[in-house]
Amino acid sequence: MTTYYYTASSLDGFIATADHSLDWLIKQDFDENGPMAYPEFVRGVGALAMGSSTYEWVMRNENGVWGYKQPTWVFTHRALQTPDGAAVHLTHGDVRDVHASMTAAADGKDLWIIGGGDLAGQFADAGLLDEVWVQYAPVTLGSGAPLLPRDLDLELIDLARNRAFLCGRYRVLRAE
Ligand SMILES: NC(=O)c1ccc[n+]([C@@H]2O[C@H](COP(=O)([O-])OP(=O)(O)OC[C@H]3O[C@@H](n4cnc5c(N)ncnc54)[C@H](OP(=O)(O)O)[C@@H]3O)[C@@H](O)[C@H]2O)c1
Structure with a gap:
């Protein structure tokens, strides 16, 4: 079981603009059947976690x-509305406890921290983040939601080009 942070980023390390737009990303050319693409990645995933900005973006853009x-944990201090019938758990619990619940729910499959960057960082702080996959779009944003605002060492373990994107797969190195 591996805990991934799989995301797309601008070249200058932002995963959304300051006003949470992904228009810069959605317009890019990407082969859904190409290397390091989402459909194959998500097949191995058994549970998800995201912060509330990411959740609200998903709800806005998918019209509710x-x-x-997969069962999903949404980190928030607020009583957000959740979609009827979906396995969406709101939490402000310790990431270690949530990770244990996700692991149990995933039934041997992998875990995906969707974002944002600080939430992925909270899992890394707890020693619970194994890999970071980044699809770099050919754009700079200058400011926005940060990719992974931590001081971490990572090892590049795979790379690919998927049309407009430079894709990197990194292992998080932990202090011995
Ligand atoms: N480029 C991509 O592929 C990609 C991937 C993922 C996300 N995104 C976008 O990137 C942006 C990320 O936004 P963001 O940086 O604000 O991050 P976020 O993680 O989506 O949301 C941050 C919020 O989550 C809540 N939260 C975080 N940690 C918590 C904890 N331990 N306990 C309780 N609540 C916690 C807090 O909000 P409350 O006020 O609710 O407590 C916090 O302000 C979004 O626009 C998203 O759509 C892009």
Whole structure:
């Protein structure tokens, strides 16, 4: 079981603009059947975690229709509305406890921290983040939501080009 942070980023390390737009990303050319693409990645994933900005973006952009099949933990201090019938758990619990619940729910499959960057960092702080996959779009944003605002060492273990994107797969190195 591996805990991933799989995301797309601008070249200058932002995963959304300051006003949470992903227009710069959605317009890019990407082969869904190409290397390091989402459909193959998500097949191995059994549980998800995201912060509330990411959750609210998903809800806005999918018109309230919840597209994820996997049980999902949404980190928030607020009483957000959740989609009917979906396995969406709101939490402000310790990431270690949430990780244990995700692991149990995932039934041997992998875990995906969708974002944002600080939430992925919270899992890394607890020694619970194994890999970071980044699809770098050919754009700079200058400011926005940060990719992974931590001081971490990572090892590049795979790379690929997927049309417009430079894709890197990194292992998080932990202090011995
Ligand atoms: N480029 C991509 O592929 C990609 C991937 C993922 C996300 N995104 C986008 O990137 C942006 C990320 O936004 P963001 O940086 O604000 O991050 P976020 O993690 O989506 O949301 C941050 C919020 O989550 C809540 N939260 C975080 N940690 C918590 C904890 N331990 N306990 C309780 N609540 C916690 C807090 O909000 P409350 O006020 O609710 O407590 C916090 O302000 C979004 O626009 C998203 O759509 C892009």
